[in-house]
Amino acid sequence: MEEIPGTKLFCWACGEYVPVRYGGGLCPECGSRLVPAAYDKAARVTAEQIDHEAHELKTLTGKLKEARNKNARWGFLRNLAFLPSVHAIKRFESEKSDACARRDALLERQEKLAHSRYYSSAWFRATGMCLRSDVGHGSVRDSNPFAAAHYVNHGEFKLETTTATKERRGLLGEYVAYDLLSSAIDAGCFGHARLLRNLYVPAGRGARAGKYETEFTEEIDLLMVTQKSVYVIEVKNLNAPVTVRHARGGKVEVLVGKPRSDGSESFCRDDAGPHQNTWHIRALTKRESDRIFASELVGITMYVDNCGFSVLVDQGSNGMYFATNTPGDYCLPDLIARLETNRPVVRTEEGVEALVRHLDMAYSDADGSKAKEHVRAIEIRHRSPQYAGPKRPKTKQGKRDRELEQMMDKAFSRE
Numbered sequence: 028m029e030e031i032p033g034t035k036l037f038c039w040a041c042g043e044y045v046p047v048r049y050g051g052g053l054c055p056e057c058g059s060r061l062v063p064a065a066y067d068k069a070a071r072v073t074a075e076q077i078d079h080e081a082h083e084l085k086t087l088t089g090k091l092k093e094a095r096n097k098n099a100r101w102g103f104l105r106n107l108a109f110l111p112s113v114h115a116i117k118r119f120e121s122e123k124s125d126a127c128a129r130r131d132a133l134l135e136r137q138e139k140l141a142h143s144r145y146y147s148s149a150w151f152r153a154t155g156m157c158l159r160s161d162v163g164h165g166s167v168r169d170s171n172p173f174a175a176a177h178y179v180n181h182g183e184f185k186l187e188t189t190t191a192t193k194e195r196r197g198l199l200g201e202y203v204a205y206d207l208l209s210s211a212i213d214a215g216c217f218g219h220a221r222l223l224r225n226l227y228v229p230a231g232r233g234a235r236a237g238k239y240e241t242e243f244t245e246e247i248d249l250l251m252v253t254q255k256s257v258y259v260i261e262v263k264n265l266n267a268p269v270t271v272r273h274a275r276g277g278k279v280e281v282l283v284g285k286p287r288s289d290g291s292e293s294f295c296r297d298d299a300g301p302h303q304n305t306w307h308i309r310a311l312t313k314r315e316s317d318r319i320f321a322s323e324l325v326g327i328t329m330y331v332d333n334c335g336f337s338v339l340v341d342q343g344s345n346g347m348y349f350a351t352n353t354p355g356d357y358c359l360p361d362l363i364a365r366l367e368t369n370r371p372v373v374r375t376e377e378g379v380e381a382l383v384r385h386l387d388m389a390y391s392d393a394d395g396s397k398a399k400e401h402v403r404a405i406e407i408r409h410r411s412p413q414y415a416g417p418k419r420p421k422t423k424q425g426k427r428d429r430e431l432e433q434m435m436d437k438a439f440s441r442e
């Protein structure tokens with residue numbers, strides 16, 4: 028956890044500053060709900076007021092110009108106080124400076140709303156990750172992609188992010204999914220539902236175990252429990268277009284990258300997201316068979332749409348579901364809401380709470396040690412020797428061969 032700065036929440040309703048711990052709950056001063064949706068609504072109203080003041084300013088600027096032109100006709104007499112045009116100038120000038128002050132106050136309010144919108148989010152409570160603009164750069168985790176928060180256009184929330192590293196991109200993707208789902212839960216879209224993130228589920232022996240018999244873990248990005256289902260969500264934020272399609276043998280593959288104009292796909296790669304999710308679900312089924320029915324587990328792989336996202340297979344084929352963050356049929360909360368309508372209720376609200384409590388206790392990563400273990404286990408898995416035919420010693424000759432191969436590749440691809 029990062030050190031939480033002396034940040035306070037600005038109440039959108041009464042304008043008081045209250046401690047961050049009231050986020051997600053009620054303002055202790057006025058009782059208003061301090062949740063992202065309420066901030067978004069307040070920001071849309073403020074955006075309208077800003078537009079109104081901007082219009083007002085434009086009108087006043089026009090009137091002032093007109094009055095000055097009129098006044099200039101008086102020549103050397105133009106500074107006489109009794110001239111109506113002098114009066115008009117004074118009036119418009121003071122009205123303009125009032126409108127300016129009102130607009131500036133509204134812009135400042137909008138910044139406060141954006142800032143507190145982030146700190147009122149379930150994401151912030153779950154991760155404790157501050158905006159980089161609030162903490163000294165020395166004390167901020169390098170994986171933190173969240174730079175600052177703003178409302179843009181007509182009250183659209185926008186996080187300014189720095190996604191220089193793969194890790195930061197990943198976290199940003201997780202945030203996008205988490206924010207969509209927690210907002211939908213807050214709006215009551217899935218009935219009684221709870222969301223967990225970063226669960227480490229021991230995979231057990233035999234499952235993906237390597238040569239060293241290490242106990243491997245499956246890292247689940249997001250898990251949502253409703254009264255009807257348990258959703259296991261793998262989130263990917265790849266900086267490339269994503270196409271989900273059928274491969275040979277009825278399999279589903281996820282193509283990452285854009286085929287060239289000549290149709291060659293040699294530099295597209297197949298993303299392992301859905302495959303990883305299958306392993307997560309397998310591990311969970313194995314460990315929690317007395318608490319979770321296999322039939323209620325749903326695996327969804329969500330790709331953040333930043334360069335294009337298209338799905339050419341039916342949802343649910345091979346038990347895989349695909350989602351993204353942009354509006355449309357594949358938008359994550361919409362997909363889940365659709366799935367929920369066709370499923371029977373299998374647990375009570377208390378049942379949801381009990382299961383979430385159990386999963387949280389058993390698999391969440393309170394102090395970060397599980398994440399460390401997990402990374403170490405992955406490293407060991409990659410290092411474990413794999414038999415790949417008789418060994419060929421690496422020699423200078425080998426290196427030269429590779430260089431030759433590369434040169435030939437280049438030469439051929441140019442044709």
Ligand SMILES: [Zn+2]
Nearest residue numbers: 038041054057
């Ligand atoms: Zn308040």
